[in-house]
Structure formats: C-alpha cells, structure tokens
Amino acid sequence: MRDQLGRSCIQVFLAGILWCCLAAAAMAHASLTGVVPADGAVVSVPPKTLSLSFSEPVSPLVLRLILPDGQARTLESFVLGDRTLEISAPGDLAAGTHVLAWRVVSEDGHPVAGSTIFSIGAPSSAPQVDREAIDWPVRAELWLSRIAIYIGLFFGIGGLFAVRWLIPGGADGLPIIRAATLLGMVATTLSLGLQGLDALGAPLSNLMDRTAWRAGLDTSFGLTVMVLLAAFLLAIITSSRSLVVSRAASLAALVAGSGALALSGHASSAAPQWLMRPAVFVHGLTIAVWIGALPPLAYALRQGGDLGRQALGCFSRLIPFCVAALTLAGLLLALVQVEEFGALFSTAYGNVLLAKMALLAALFLVVVINRWVFTKPVERGEGDATRRLGRAVVVETMIVLAVFAVAATWRFTPPPRAMALAAAQPASIHIHSDKAMAEVTFTPGRAGPVEVSAIILAPDFSPFTPKEVTFVLSNPKSGIEPMRRRAALQADGSWRASDVVVPLAGQWRLRVDILISDFELVRLQDDVEIAP
Amino acid sequence: MLRTTLATVAALALGTSAAFAHVSLQLKDAPVGSTYRAIFQVPHGCEGKPTNLVRVQIPEGVIAVKPQPKAGWTLEKIKGTYAKSYDYYGTPTGEGVKEVVWSGGNLGDDEYDEFVLRVYLTKDLKAGETLHFPVVQECPDGVAERWIEIPAEGQSDDDLELPAPGVKLLEAASGH
Numbered sequence: 234m235r236d237q238l239g240r241s242c243i244q245v246f247l248a249g250i251l252w253c254c255l256a257a258a259a260m261a262h263a264s265l266t267g268v269v270p271a272d273g274a275v276v277s278v279p280p281k282t283l284s285l286s287f288s289e290p291v292s293p294l295v296l297r298l299i300l301p302d303g304q305a306r307t308l309e310s311f312v313l314g315d316r317t318l319e320i321s322a323p324g325d326l327a328a329g330t331h332v333l334a335w336r337v338v339s340e341d342g343h344p345v346a347g348s349t350i351f352s353i354g355a356p357s358s359a360p361q362v363d364r365e366a367i368d369w370p371v372r373a374e375l376w377l378s379r380i381a382i383y384i385g386l387f388f389g390i391g392g393l394f395a396v397r398w399l400i401p402g403g404a405d406g407l408p409i410i411r412a413a414t415l416l417g418m419v420a421t422t423l424s425l426g427l428q429g430l431d432a433l434g435a436p437l438s439n440l441m442d443r444t445a446w447r448a449g450l451d452t453s454f455g456l457t458v459m460v461l462l463a464a465f466l467l468a469i470i471t472s473s474r475s476l477v478v479s480r481a482a483s484l485a486a487l488v489a490g491s492g493a494l495a496l497s498g499h500a501s502s503a504a505p506q507w508l509m510r511p512a513v514f515v516h517g518l519t520i521a522v523w524i525g526a527l528p529p530l531a532y533a534l535r536q537g538g539d540l541g542r543q544a545l546g547c548f549s550r551l552i553p554f555c556v557a558a559l560t561l562a563g564l565l566l567a568l569v570q571v572e573e574f575g576a577l578f579s580t581a582y583g584n585v586l587l588a589k590m591a592l593l594a595a596l597f598l599v600v601v602i603n604r605w606v607f608t609k610p611v612e613r614g615e616g617d618a619t620r621r622l623g624r625a626v627v628v629e630t631m632i633v634l635a636v637f638a639v640a641a642t643w644r645f646t647p648p649p650r651a652m653a654l655a656a657a658q659p660a661s662i663h664i665h666s667d668k669a670m671a672e673v674t675f676t677p678g679r680a681g682p683v684e685v686s687a688i689i690l691a692p693d694f695s696p697f698t699p700k701e702v703t704f705v706l707s708n709p710k711s712g713i714e715p716m717r718r719r720a721a722l723q724a725d726g727s728w729r730a731s732d733v734v735v736p737l738a739g740q741w742r743l744r745v746d747i748l749i750s751d752f753e754l755v756r757l758q759d760d761v762e763i764a765p
Numbered sequence: 766m767l768r769t770t771l772a773t774v775a776a777l778a779l780g781t782s783a784a785f786a787h788v789s790l791q792l793k794d795a796p797v798g799s800t801y802r803a804i805f806q807v808p809h810g811c812e813g814k815p816t817n818l819v820r821v822q823i824p825e826g827v828i829a830v831k832p833q834p835k836a837g838w839t840l841e842k843i844k845g846t847y848a849k850s851y852d853y854y855g856t857p858t859g860e861g862v863k864e865v866v867w868s869g870g871n872l873g874d875d876e877y878d879e880f881v882l883r884v885y886l887t888k889d890l891k892a893g894e895t896l897h898f899p900v901v902q903e904c905p906d907g908v909a910e911r912w913i914e915i916p917a918e919g920q921s922d923d924d925l926e927l928p929a930p931g932v933k934l935l936e937a938a939s940g941h
Contacts, residue, residue, distance in 0.1 A: 288809055752822045752901065
C-alpha cells in the first residue's frame with residue numbers, strides 16, 4: 234500500500250516536471266516520416282527490426298503488433314534514436330499480414346498515433362478477431378432438438394411407414410415409433426423458439442419470450458416447423474387407425490416430413506434450386522424409409538418365424554434401391570456444397586461431412602455383413618443367425634443415431650459454397666452528412682488485399698468532384714490505429730485506393746476525408762463489416 | 766513504471782497542450798473593433814518535407830488585411846466581395862482581401878518561421894467566440910498540411926486532427 238502510494242507520488246512528481254518541460258517545449262508535433270518495412274510492403278523474410286522515423290523526437294506510449302491471427306502483441310523492446318524508433322520484432326513471426334500500431338507522444342506533449350501494415354510472404358486474410366460470442370446453451374439445445382427431430386422423422390414417421398407398408402410383423406415396435414414421433418413433435422416445437430433465440434442472439438432464458446418464437450417463425454425454418462408438425466400430428470393420430478387409413482396417412486406424413494426438410498437449410502438454399510430441393514427431399518425420404526424400417530425389422534426378427542423372414546425378404550429387396558437413391562442424392566448435395574476437394578479438410582462443413590462419411594462407411598460395412606452373411610441363413614430359418622442379425626440391426630441403429638448427431642452439427646457450419654459466395658461479396662456502406670455523401674465499396678468485402686472505391690455526392694445527390702479523398706481505416710477493438718490511404722480520381726468519377734490491405738476481419742471504422750476546397754474538409758465516418 | 770508515467774504525461778498533455786501543436790497564432794486574444802497582428806507560427810513542414818507555400822483564408826468579419834512581405838517569398842492577395850458591408854472607422858467596406866498566399870519559399874521541416882498579417886477585427890464579430898483562420902501549408906510532390914478544421918458546437922480544438930489556428934475575441938475596448 235505504502236509502496237503504491239510512494240509510486241503514485243513519484244509519478245505525480247515526474248508528471249509535474251514533465252508538464253513544466255512541456256509548457257516550455259517547442260511548438261511542434263511529430264509526424265511520421267518513414268517506416269521500415271514500408272507501409273503496405275510485402276517482404277519475403279520476417280523483419281528483425283521495425284523502425285519508425287518521425288519529424289520530431291518522440292517517446293513511445295504503446296507499440297503493438299497485430300498478428301495475422303488477430304492476436305495483439307505488445308512490443309516492449311525498442312531503441313530510441315534521435316528521431317527514429319528501432320523496435321525489435323518478435324522472432325517467431327508467421328507469414329501473413331501484420332499491423333504495427335503505434336502511439337507516441339511528441340515533444341509538444343501531443344500524442345500521435347497511426348498504424349502501418351506489412352506482409353510476410355503475401356497479404357493474408359485472417360480469421361475474424363471479434364467473432365461473435367457463441368451462446369453454447371442455445372447452440373447445444375438447437376443441436377439436441379435437431380437430433381430429436383431426425384429421430385422423430387426417421388424412426389417415427391419412417392417407422393410408421395415401414396410398419397404399414399413393408400414390415401407387417403414389426404407392429405410390436407409401434408410404442409417406440411409413437412414415442413419417437415412424439416419426441417420429434419416436441420423437439421420441432423421447441424426448435425422454433427430456439428431458432429428465434431439464435432436469430433436474435435438472445436440467451437436461453439428468453440425462451441419464454443414471445444418475440445423469440447415470432448422471430449423463429451419469421452426465419453425460413455418457420456415453414457419447415459409448420460409442415461413437420463403437421464406430419465408428426467398426422468402420424469400420431471393415425472398410428473392406431475385401420476390399415477387403409479393408416480397406410481395413406483403414413484405415406485402422406487412421410488412425404489410431408491421429407492418435404493419439410495427441403496423447405497429450409499443450407500442445402501435447400503443452394504443453386505440450382507430445382508435440383509437441390511428435390512435432392513434434399515429424396516435424401517430425407519429414402520433415409521426415412523430405410524432407417525425407419527430398422528427397429529420394426531428388429532422386432533419382427535425377434536418374433537422369428539415366417540413373419541420375420543417375410544419382413545426381412547421385403548426389406549432386403551427394397552432397401553438396396555432406397556440406399557442407391559439416398560447415396561446419389563447425398564453425393565449431389567455434397568458436391569454442390571463443398572465445391573472443392575480441399576474444402577473437405579479446411580472447413581468445418583467439410584470436416585463434418587468427412588466424419589459423417591466415416592460413420593456411413595461403418596454403417597455400410599454392417600449393412601453388407603447383414604445382407605451377405607446373415608440374411609440367407611435367416612431366410613433359411615436358422616434361429617442363431619436370426620438373433621445375431623437382430624443384434625446387428627441394433628448396432629446399425631446406434632450408428633445411425635451417431636450419424637444424426639454429426640449431421641445435426643451442420644446447422645452451425647456454413648458450407649464452403651456459401652462461404653465462398655459471402656467472401657466474394659463486396660462490402661458497401663453509405664455515409665452521409667449535411668455537407669456530402671459517400672458510397673463506399675470494399676471489393677472483395679473480406680480481410681486481405683482489397684480495393685476501396687467511393688462515389689462522392691453532394692447532399693442533394695448531385696455528383697461533385699472534391700480536391701482530394703482519403704480513406705482512414707481503424708479498428709479500435711483490435712487496437713489498430715488509423716491507417717490512411719489516398720484515393721485517386723478515376724475516369725468514371727469514382728475515387729479509388731487499390732493498395733489497401735485490411736488485415737483482420739470484423740468491424741472496422743472507416744472515415745472518408747473529403748477535401749472539398751483548399752479550406753473545406755468534410756469527414757464522414759461509419760462502421761463497415763469485413764468478412765473473414 | 767515508464768509506461769504508466771508516460772501515460773500520465775499523455776493524459777496531462779491531452780488536457781493542456783493541443784494549442785502548442787500545429788500552425789498557431791502567437792497572440793491568443795484580441796478585442797473586436799481593433800487592429801490585430803495575426804502572427805502565424807509555422808513549426809514544421811509536411812511529413813518531413815519543406816514548406817513552399819502558406820495560404821491563409823481570411824474569415825468573414827475581418828477586413829483591412831495587410832500582409833507583411835517576406836524576403837524569398839512571393840506575396841499574393843486574393844480579393845473578393847464580403848458577405849456584407851463592414852464599417853471601418855466610418856468607411857463602409859464591402860470588399861477586400863479574402864485570401865493571402867506566400868509562395869515560392871523554402872522553409873525546411875527542421876526550421877521555424879512566422880507569417881504576419883495586420884487586420885482589422887470588425888465589431889460585427891462576436892466577443893467571447895474564437896475566430897479561426899484556416900491555413901494550408903503546401904510542400905513538394907503535392908503534399909500539404911491543412912490546418913482548416915473549425916470545431917463544431919461542443920467540440921474543442923483537441924477533438925480535431927487538423928485544427929485551424931484561432932484567436933479568442935474579447936469585448937471592444939471602451940472609449941475610443
């Protein structure tokens with residue numbers, strides 16, 4: 234405590250002395266006269282030292298290096314020459330774009346700040362620094378509800394379809410099928426609210442809020458929920474009806490349920506829609522027919538006898554076609570979504586697909602064993618084989634559940650297709666004041682080398698040509714001080730700066746300095762979102 | 766320790782000193798209805814380059830402008846019509862110098878100089894306010910420093926990157 238007090242006293246004393254010096258100091262402020270590596274430079278090897286030269290002697294306040302991954306490192310080791318600051322660069326600099334953000338105080342006591350950029354190897358686009366915080370409870374609930382919906386749709390509705398159309402002996406499984414359907418119905422309902430929370434960025438505690446549910450309904454997922462609920466309801470109320478009614482209803486529920494999947498989601502929103510939506514529909518429908526038949530088949534096999542054999546025969550005749558259609562549709566979806574082979578490894582979406590394919594490989598292995606090892610003996614009526622097949626079907630079901638769990642994470646991973654599309658999108662902002670307006674476009678609107686262009690208009694939308702236009706970019710959250718880039722007037726009347734590197738994704742503050750005449754300067758400022 | 770001290774200094778500096786930086790007027794206040802010697806102090810060039818040209822805009826309400834010639838510099842007076850007619854010791858004055866340019870000189874970045882105008886601050890100017898003289902320094906290669914920003918309502922010079930030099934206007938001296 235005493236120590237602290239002493240230190241504060243010394244600080245105040247020193248500050249006082251310095252303040253006196255300041256008052257007497259020359260009337261000047263420092264400006265940056267040189268940087269090594271030069272602003273915007275691309276160097277082949279990591280620099281050992283960074284140097285900043287100023288027009289006046291300076292003392293550094295803060296020196297920070299923002300690395301390509303968005304982390305900031307404070308630079309402590311520097312040598313102050315007359316007017317040059319030699320800073321030792323960290324030895325472990327990786328390739329990519331670095332920002333040296335500096336804040337110095339000059340003799341006159343005026344703090345001056347700026348940022349300078351250099352790239353090692355090549356300019357990089359970097360991960361987003363201030364990535365939105367992920368609300369894990371909401372996310373976990375969304376994931377669980379998604380799995381439950383799959384269970385309801387594939388085991389519930391698909392199971393009912395199987396019992397009514399394919400495996401009459403599996404009717405013992407009806408309670409399970411009903412339970413799955415009910416689970417799907419509850420999860421579907423709940424997911425509407427969760428979807429709303431996710432869309433609003435609200436916490437789980439707001440689930441009782443009406444706005445969350447309304448927001449959920451407003452997303453494209455709202456329609457999916459409605460149709461799914463109708464399908465589940467239809468399946469539940471007709472599950473114990475007479476065969477004819479129940480058959481028709483189970484078919485209708487199957488078609489509606491699979492159709493609901495095609496109404497929203499990543500895959501359904503991809504182009505070409507006329508191909509992708511049917512592909513999603515076929516994929517969902519064939520999964521339901523195949524997977525839904527597994528539990529009833531297991532029941533029928535446990536019953537044994539003719540009924541079990543009949544069921545197995547029916548299943549093994551139909552299912553290969555079903556799986557073929559399923560695989561084709563799945564491959565088509567994957568091809569469109571992933572686009573490039575490398576994206577399988579480099580994107581979360583691709584990784585999920587790989588995990589899913591690994592599980593599917595295991596599943597198909599079990600399927601093949603069932604088909605070629607167990608099916609024949611069972612059809613011949615060997616009881617031992619029947620039990621083993623029954624167990625294998627349970628294993629199949631478990632793997633399928635794991636596949637659902639993996640596939641449900643796709644809800645959170647944009648496919649490479651969508652990411653590439655978003656990344657190529659320019660970012661535009663319109664800023665206006667009562668003196669001037671600017672339409673500014675970043676092409677592309679993502680981190681890395683970009684071209685910034687602006688159309689400058691008078692407040693009444695009439696074009697006018699200012700003397701000078703300068704873009705000033707800063708990122709206060711990441712500690713990146715203003716970087717200025719002069720724009721050049723183009724033949725089409727726009728102002729363009731093509732030597733801009735936006736080192737990090739996230740929210741940037743753009744200021745457009747418009748020099749209208751020798752003595753009139755208008756500054757327009759707004760925030761712009763730069764994609765990763 | 767060094768950093769905290771420097772930070773304290775910076776905070777202090779921010780609070781006290783912006784007036785020290787940039788192109789400024791040596792005489793910080795003057796009564797309206799009087800003659801004022803506007804001495805522009807130019808402490809440095811643009812980004813290390815020498816200053817070749819100094820351009821001063823005469824604000825409305827300032828008349829009878831007489832620049833002081835400087836050896837080695839070409840003086841230019843750009844005249845025009847004022848927004849209204851001002852009274853100059855009984856003479857209605859509707860036009861005069863609106864901009865003064867010293868050009869062709871070479872003031873090194875590590876040198877200091879002063880540029881002087883003698884002007885009359887009319888009584889139409891409001892005592893209590895600050896009168897700003899926007900100044901442009903031009904250097905080789907099209908580089909310029911423009912001290913042309915005038916604080917808006919509620920702003921101070923500290924909030925501006927390029928504040929125009931200003932003089933605080935005082936009440937007119939009594940008697941005559």
